[in-house]
Amino acid sequence: MKKGVFCYAMASLCIVSVMSSCDDDDDNKLAPGYSGKDISGQVELVRDAETKKAVLNVSTDNAWQLYAGTTEDDIDLSAPYLDGSGKGTFDVDADTKARSLFLFKTSEGQGFVAEKHLPMEGGYNFRDLGGIKNSEGRFVKWGKIFRTDEMNKLTDEDLAYLASTGLKTVVDFRTEAEKKGGMGGMIPEAYDKNPSTVEETYELPINAGNIFSDEVIGYISGGATAEQLEPIMVRTYEEIVSVDEYVAMLKQFFTYVQNENCLPLSYHCSAGKDRTGVATMLILSALGVDKATIMNDYMFSKECIAGKYDRYVAMLPAIAPLVTVKENYLNAAYDKITEKYGSVDKFLTETLQVDIQKMKDLYLY
Numbered sequence: 001m002k003k004g005v006f007c008y009a010m011a012s013l014c015i016v017s018v019m020s021s022c023d024d025d026d027d028n029k030l031a032p033g034y035s036g037k038d039i040s041g042q043v044e045l046v047r048d049a050e051t052k053k054a055v056l057n058v059s060t061d062n063a064w065q066l067y068a069g070t071t072e073d074d075i076d077l078s079a080p081y082l083d084g085s086g087k088g089t090f091d092v093d094a095d096t097k098a099r100s101l102f103l104f105k106t107s108e109g110q111g112f113v114a115e116k117h118l119p120m121e122g123g124y125n126f127r128d129l130g131g132i133k134n135s136e137g138r139f140v141k142w143g144k145i146f147r148t149d150e151m152n153k154l155t156d157e158d159l160a161y162l163a164s165t166g167l168k169t170v171v172d173f174r175t176e177a178e179k180k181g182g183m184g185g186m187i188p189e190a191y192d193k194n195p196s197t198v199e200e201t202y203e204l205p206i207n208a209g210n211i212f213s214d215e216v217i218g219y220i221s222g223g224a225t226a227e228q229l230e231p232i233m234v235r236t237y238e239e240i241v242s243v244d245e246y247v248a249m250l251k252q253f254f255t256y257v258q259n260e261n262c263l264p265l266s267y268h269c270s271a272g273k274d275r276t277g278v279a280t281m282l283i284l285s286a287l288g289v290d291k292a293t294i295m296n297d298y299m300f301s302k303e304c305i306a307g308k309y310d311r312y313v314a315m316l317p318a319i320a321p322l323v324t325v326k327e328n329y330l331n332a333a334y335d336k337i338t339e340k341y342g343s344v345d346k347f348l349t350e351t352l353q354v355d356i357q358k359m360k361d362l363y364l365y
Contacts, residue, residue, distance in 0.1 A: 036109030040133060043104045045092070047119035052096035052161060054115070059087050060106055067103040068094065070164075071143065072112060072365075075103050097157075098164035101142055114142050117304060119161065122153035122193075125272035125304040129280070129363075132297065134288035138364040144263050145363065147280050149272030149305065150174065152190040163195035170198055171256060171267040173249070173275040175205040177213075190270070202256060204249040206275050208239040220318055230321040233274075237333040240278045241347070242340055251352045253279060258358055271308065273301040273325050278333050282352070285344045286359045291334070301325045 042060040047053065058064060066082040069075030081102070084090060094100045102113045111131075118126040126149070130142030143165055151170070154162070172179075172192060181189040194201065207213060219229060240246050256262045269275040277298050284294045302325050309323035334344065341347040348354040 038133070038137070039104070039106060039109045039111055040131070042106070043113055045102065045113050045115050046117075047115045049119045049121045052119050052157070054092040054094045054096075054100075056082070056090045056092050056113075058084065058090065060108075061086050062106040062108060064104060064106045066092070066113075067105065069101055069103075070098070071101055072103075072141075075101065077103070097160055099143070099161060111139075112142055118146070120148075120154060120158045122155045122158050123149055123151060124308045125149040125276075125301055126266075127272075127300075127304070129283070129297075132284060132287075132289055132293060134284075134364065135290050136288055138288070138360075140284075140287060140289075141363055141365055144265075145257070145283070146264065146266035147272055147276050148266050148268040149276075149308070150190050150268060150270050151192040151194065151266075152179075154193045159193060159195045163197045165197075165264055167195055167197050167264050167266055168199050169256060169262040169265040170194055170201045171253060171265065172201065172203050173206045173267065173269040173279070174203075175207050175210055176203075178210055178270055200262065202252075204253055206240060206246045206249050206269075208236045208243065208246060208275070210270070216319075216322065220316055224318055226318045226320050229318055230326075233321055233326070233329050234332045236274060237278060237329050238336040240275060241333050241337050247351065250279065250282065254282075254352050254354050257283065258355060258362070260362060263362070271301070271305050271323065273298075273305060274329070277301065277325065277330060281330060281333065282344070282348060282354075283359075283363075286348050286354050286356055287363055288360070295327060295330060298330050299325055299327065 039060070042058065043064075044057045046055050046057065056066065063085040064083065065080035067075050067077050068081035082090060082092060092102075099114065099118075104111055104113050114128065114130065116128055116131065118128065120126045125147070127147050128142060129140050129145050129147065132140045134140075146165075146167070170192065174190075179189070179191050181187045192201070210216070216229070216232060219232065241250075253267065256265060267276060267279055281294050281298065284297070305323070309319075313320050313323060337344050337347045341351055345356075349356065
């Protein structure tokens, strides 16, 4: 399954500033914390879905150095992996069978970089939350938590690549009916394929967000138009955060997210945009990320899943609003949370029993 270059070129990588002493004695290790100018947006790493080859897109006019490792703890600062002076696109001769983490450094600042959108030939929307900046100027750690769409079509190469991340836990928000497929074979069976490193899988079915549920199919069979189906998405987002059964699933989800022994962890639904989008909004909110940044991350799914449902839309044009993302969809979840619980913070801490400080300790540099 070949993905367009467009989706991957749009996968702009956030860069995490890391405190580094100017003393020569500290050149070969990373010091904790943050210092220097925030250089987010000056560099991105993009990998091709099929070949896993990497390129570095640089937009700064400054001289720069790129250092390589597998985690932030083993990046080799003894010599640059790649260096340059000024902007451009540069081939990175990185391992195509394993994920790498890089440190990008200029005279203004430095930060980690990896591909934000993982190169899955058999998937559309596999993304690392790493590099997202919160309102305190801290950044989400790379390689700890991933959001994705269904994992049933991952290739052997995809699975080997994911295994290199050490992925340990997979949480699935889909219903059993979604995984079984149906509609006379139009929807194929979709049970996950997991990398060899996965030790635990958890099923937390949330039927809201199942675009081929009996309710949605009933509307379509009754001749509903796209305009009539869009409100279903608004209601879906409201239900995810207000129906007791679904809220219980989110609460259980956060027990895994807050368990260091479950990390690295990935979570997904079918498209990785609705149930997964709300879960991501809640995670990032707990980490102190502002709403505008959360919305930008949410809307990026529109590019990532381009083409995923084309054949279904060709058969059923009315479902177009169901297979994309819109700001008013996620805003509906925000509004329902405020209406029912008072605020997102109260929903997280009082209803979902999220320990905000523990979340920050686990997931922020």
